[in-house]
Amino acid sequence: EVQLVESGGGLVQPGRSLKLSCAASGFTFSNYYMAWVRQAPKKGLEWVATISTSGSRTYYPDSVKGRFTISRDNAKSSLYLQMNSLKSEDTATYYCARGMGADYFDYWGQGVMVTVSS
Amino acid sequence: DIQMTQSPSLLSASVGDRVTLSCKASQSIYNSLTWYQQKLGEAPKLLIYDANSLQTGIPSRFSGSGSGTDYTLTISNLQPEDVATYFCQKYYSGLTFGSGTKLEIK
Numbered sequence: 001e002v003q004l005v006e007s008g009g010g011l012v013q014p015g016r017s018l019k020l021s022c023a024a025s026g027f028t029f030s031n032y033y034m035a036w037v038r039q040a041p042k043k044g045l046e047w048v049a050t051i052s053t054s055g056s057r058t059y060y061p062d063s064v065k066g067r068f069t070i071s072r073d074n075a076k077s078s079l080y081l082q083m084n085s086l087k088s089e090d091t092a093t094y095y096c097a098r099g100m101g102a103d104y105f106d107y108w109g110q111g112v113m114v115t116v117s118s
Numbered sequence: 119d120i121q122m123t124q125s126p127s128l129l130s131a132s133v134g135d136r137v138t139l140s141c142k143a144s145q146s147i148y149n150s151l152t153w154y155q156q157k158l159g160e161a162p163k164l165l166i167y168d169a170n171s172l173q174t175g176i177p178s179r180f181s182g183s184g185s186g187t188d189y190t191l192t193i194s195n196l197q198p199e200d201v202a203t204y205f206c207q208k209y210y211s212g213l214t215f216g217s218g219t220k221l222e223i224k
Contacts, residue, residue: 044205044216044217045205045207045215046215061212100167103150103152103213104207106164106167108163
């Protein structure tokens with residue numbers, strides 16, 4: 001059974017940093033692209049970052065490019081999201097998701113809440 | 119950028135109904151479209167990919183269709199457990215989600 005479990009969320013002040021983690025199990029992690037998708041409270045979904053199987057390629061939308069960094073450790077079946085210079089508009093539930101290539105997402109974690117507020 | 123517009127934003131239907139949800143792109147996305155179901159308090163679940171391919175394990179009452187700029191998710195024989203918000207997502211020329219359609223039971 002595919003499982004994705006996020007951790008590392010919480011309350012953080014604007015301008016500070018936070019690192020999210022996602023522990024994957026139930027599949028061969030190194031064979032899949034992985035991604036982060038977020039959802040602001042009572043809002044829609046927004047793609048945040050994607051990483052290739054080896055980690056050599058990463059993709060971001062303009063809204064987070066230069067502030068967020070996605071990475072992975074295939075030996076640990078783990079995905080990460082380093083978030084710097086956080087803004088109030090980054091407040092959201094962050095989902096770890098398994099990618100079908102760099103296109104769409106077939107499994108999602110339960111999400112972790114990040115609140116950016118002073 | 120290609121924009122995705124979903125309609126209606128809220129849909130109320132009765133058990134057993136056939137319902138259709140719309141997702142329109144501002145230019146052709148060449149069938150590069152998925153549909154997700156998100157129940158309250160849960161993570162999204164993949165229903166349809168490549169516009170009309172049913173994800174493994176999803177009931178056959180869900181179907182996707184369309185081409186070019188216009189796409190549709192159809193739920194036949196609506197069930198109480200189908201109450202959810204449904205999002206479309208394009209993956210041609212970047213990844214963008216629609217704003218969602220909230221489906222309620224009358």
